[in-house]
Amino acid sequence: MSLATGFTWTNNDISLTGFSIAGITTSVVFSAADVCFDVGQGLPFQIPVRNIAITHGHLDHAAGLPYLLGQKAMHGVPPPNIYLPPTLVPPMKEILRLWSEIEDHTYDYKLEALSPGEERDLKGKYFLRTFPTYHRVASQGYTVYLRKKHLLPEFRGLDHNALGAARRAGKTIDEHFNEAVVSFTGDTKIEVLENEDVRKSRVLVLECTYWDERKTIENAREWGHIHLDEIIPWLDRLTCEKLLLIHSSARYSVAQIHRILEEKIPERHKGRVELFPRNP
Ligand SMILES: [Zn+2]
Numbered sequence: 001m002s003l004a005t006g007f008t009w010t011n012n013d014i015s016l017t018g019f020s021i022a023g024i025t026t027s028v029v030f031s032a033a034d035v036c037f038d039v040g041q042g043l044p045f046q047i048p049v050r051n052i053a054i055t056h057g058h059l060d061h062a063a064g065l066p067y068l069l070g071q072k073a074m075h076g077v078p079p080p081n082i083y084l085p086p087t088l089v090p091p092m093k094e095i096l097r098l099w100s101e102i103e104d105h106t107y108d109y110k111l112e113a114l115s116p117g118e119e120r121d122l123k124g125k126y127f128l129r130t131f132p133t134y135h136r137v138a139s140q141g142y143t144v145y146l147r148k149k150h151l152l153p154e155f156r157g158l159d160h161n162a163l164g165a166a167r168r169a170g171k172t173i174d175e176h177f178n179e180a181v182v183s184f185t186g187d188t189k190i191e192v193l194e195n196e197d198v199r200k201s202r203v204l205v206l207e208c209t210y211w212d213e214r215k216t217i218e219n220a221r222e223w224g225h226i227h228l229d230e231i232i233p234w235l236d237r238l239t240c241e242k243l244l245l246i247h248s249s250a251r252y253s254v255a256q257i258h259r260i261l262e263e264k265i266p267e268r269h270k271g272r273v274e275l276f277p278r279n280p
């Protein structure tokens, strides 16, 4: 891994690339949907991505926007759509204007406020919807959905001829639905798990900043973060295929985190809870 490429994590058909350590940098790209969640200080693996979804304005999540826009302009890639919590739009516009003045270069981009519940199309059949999160500053998370369809229950198990006949008879044989594929919380308190679509996303990318007795649950809540001990009571209610934990504090080594997971995660949930790859 290098800062230019990030770490890649894959589960079945879902692949994510990025880097995340609390207070250092957080950015995760879901390239199938052409979306980048947070930008850290700005890193090369983000440059080709068309949609940028910012969870909140802390520097380790959002400071990289001017870098990214400058690099995109240099590489001649199409201007991105940048989605932000509404209160972050005016100051971010001002920051981008000043950097553009410093660099004597015009950045081309679309900056848009998105409130919780609002949706925007991504690549192909993917779209995102914003959901509320609970941090120390204005914040929100994003769920990426895939528009799909399947046969209505009464037509399942029928062969091609029978389905063709039903179609020719003018019957509706399938129904459309949205599959929650990836949810990205950004920094938040545990209350984010009260959201059902977040819990049932195939991959739930959840912040977990603190992991053992070196920090208490109260410490985590005071700073608008999550402690692993708060996640464990939720595990039976999380229907995600994978719970992918990011934003661990740098005070924990990867080896320590793996030991803690082994010790604290109940046997029936082992294999479902993972740490997003990071440097040791
Ligand atoms: Zn953070």
Ligand SMILES: [Zn+2]
Residues within 6 Å of the ligand: 056, 058, 135, 187
């Ligand atoms: Zn933060």
